[in-house]
Amino acid sequence: MLGARDSAGNFSARSVQDLYITSVGYWPMGYVVCNVWQVMDVMLCTSSIWHMCTISIDRYIGIRYPLKAAAAARLNQPICR
Numbered sequence: 001m002l003g004a005r006d007s008a009g010n011f012s013a014r015s016v017q018d019l020y021i022t023s024v025g026y027w028p029m030g031y032v033v034c035n036v037w038q039v040m041d042v043m044l045c046t047s048s049i050w051h052m053c054t055i056s057i058d059r060y061i062g063i064r065y066p067l068k069a070a071a072a073a074r075l076n077q078p079i080c081r
Helices: 002-024 031-064 066-075
Strands: none
16 A cells, blocks of 8 residues: 555556646746745655665564564554664
8 A cells, every 4th residue: 555655646647747847848836836846755765765774674574473473553652773
């Protein structure tokens, strides 16, 4: 589900930017909006990557140490100390 949402978000962000550039030949919204658009795109994509890495680590710990992971989940404590 997370992968589908990330793909849809990246596809829509890139589609809008590419649509403007290919149809008009330049970015018609100005320099500031262009920079904000690019910063937000990179920031949100990076956030998505970090989120998926965190989920992967959590799943790995749950498989590798099932008893510790279950106890930590109940106590709401970090596994790594």
